[in-house]
Amino acid sequence: MEKAAPDSVATGWVAEMIRPLSDQGVGTPASFVSKTFRLDRVGGREVLRISALGLYRCFINGRRVGHDLLTPGWTAYDKRLSFQTYLVADLLVPGENEISIWLGDGWLRSQLMWGKAPIFNTWGEHIAAIAELRAAPEDRDPILVTDASWQSGELPIRKSGIYYGEAFDARLTPVVSAGVEPLPFDSSILVAHETTPVRELVPIEVVRSWTDAEGRTVYDFGQNLGGYVAFSVKGDAGARVEVEHGEVLDQSGQFYNGNYRTAAARFEYTLAGKGEEHYRPTFTFQGYRYARVTISGNARLTHIVSVPISSVTEVKASFTSANPLVNRLVLNTLWSQRSNFIEVPTDCPQRDERLGWTGDAQVFAGTACYLADTQSFFTKWLRDVVADQREDGAVPHVVPDPTRLKPQDYPGFFGSTGWGDAIAQVPWQVYLHYGDTAILRETLPAMVKWVDFVWSISDGPIVSPPRQWGGRGFTFGDWLQPSGPSAKPLPTIGDDAAATIYLFITASLVGRIARIVGETGIAARMEDMASQVKSAFAREFVTASGRLAYDDQTSYALAILHDLVPEEHREAAKDYFKSTILRSEGRIGTGFIGTPALLPSLVKIGEPGIAADVFLQEQVPGWLYQVKMGATTIWERWDAIAPDGSIYNPQMNSYNHYAYGAVCQWLFEGVAGFRPDPQDPGFATIIFEPTIIPELSPVAASHDSIAGTIKAGWSVEGETVTYDVEVPDQSRGLLRLPAGARNAQVDGQAWNGGDEPLSAGQHRIVFELAPAARLGLDKLDINARTP
Incomplete structure (x- = not known):
């Protein structure tokens, strides 16, 4: 059975959205809707169009339709609802047939958000299905539709929820117990599924297991991921298998999932007692590395595996070096991308959150596009961003946004700079x-609305966001920026500087985008706004000596990378920037928005050696520290875990968040040294410009771009660098060698x-690199320029 091309199917819906009258509401047993029907013949081109409120899984004559997971997916359901189209001829027979559509709560109505203010029934109270069977894709008259003649009943799935998990009683058989009711529904919101479906990846076997003091078995799969366990079990009817999930072990080596907060994240399977039974959940997924299994009654597992799931199923890039910690970081x-690219670019897959945070996505998008083909994934999500954007231009913190229709406990959950900028x-x-x-x-229209909103926060080029959550224009700033030693915390960027910098970044970018698409009037207005912000930033945040007001790594990194420092102050600002690195003893002092800019800005000021030292240091805070700690x-x-193994406050501590992985964009574009040319995008022209870090030699990287496979790698022998690149057949390259390159061929x-x-x-490019090009922190004097 194959998935049909959506645009080959006749448009216009005849079917009704029907809800099962067997359904008792959120958190109660899942239901099905079903229908028996007759076919005189099977022509071989039959297609099924199907969607649901909630999640669905469809069966025809007892055989599953397709292999997609968590369908119809997650969108701003009241404005956009995806449908899938499947070729189903191989499931049909002449004569009597039966179709059954299983329905679960899913993102529609199971818990979203966290703590003392969870949201239920976010986009509706009723699970429901809509489906049409047609004899051929182009046929306009369906041979079967969902309508009031269908029936319903409860499923063996006794409870399911995105955060909750799933409870399944195999002793129960689906039996028709009620009818259905058509719901008022606007079929114009139905859109053909716009991206790759969520699918299972290769299962992962157990690497070790042990029994704890309570007799429960803990399984370590060796890899944190988003997905679920699948197991086989033998035992008596009524025996029960309970699976709990955890990402890490506590300081004493025991199973731990305190950081899941109110997410139960558990599976319960009750045996039918009929030989070997097999289970994997239907309407949920979890984030975990460890599974703790408790068996009640006479039963034993015969096999258990961890099954990753993702919307991105093919790896499109590689990066290797001589440093195994760096390789593991990639x-x-x-x-983390696989785990969090499940229909929506979420922050984490494990706790009572799993939301499409816009700030995480905007800093990671470049890396995401290297590691996987994310064109359709981001296109689909951006349409939801537009759908959730507020009338005044504010972009929600998360998309799809559960608070738009349920704002009571989350007023003003939108409008943060650095987050809403994802729209551009x-x-x-x-x-x-x-x-x-x-x-x-x-x-573009949504981008313009966003820039105008940010300008309006303080009615001018300097943005002064309110501090309180929910205030109009509240900003997360440089979220989770480390503060350095507790005895003398390091300065961090202020919300006003962070917001103003981002207003400049995005206004400039929107002006550029407007010119690309031929909107010259918009371009001129955005460029004028950016110019005003740049001038105001220099007056407000750059001192006469060239020091930035908050004198922190993020301020310098962003301001230098985006040319916000006036020319007469650039040399001084470089020295102040380097001093922030020295004061932190070469450790990272940036959060979500500053981190992606840190290393590129150090290279830009001619300090690749310092960039290398910051990247390669293995203490906290640092990229390689977490790898050394077993991440x-x-x-x-x-x-997240202290050097002594103690766990940070579980109220906000995820071990699967991709944001800081944005450094991989620098590994591809900076270290390996290839990137798309903005003047000729899509890798039609590829800029090759490596940053040589001898400690990483040899480096090798590749990327399967839409223009073909790009390769770049280098090795260092003494002062000689050999740089090998491969340009795809459909592309051309431009070579730019690092400053200090000599005798190049x-x-x-x-x-x-x-x-x-x-x-x-x-x-093959061969050149010599002067020793001075690798001077790092040990060659700098913190007193060379003091604040």
């Missing part, structure tokens, strides 16, 4: 990687000293 980032930053990355001008044109995904907090010919054009194919 792999950890990939696993994410389309821009999609454009760079895929040459997609359509997404720029589609989202298999990216942590939310730099200090390109394919045996002397380098011309400027941008060297590279034709499609393989090229």
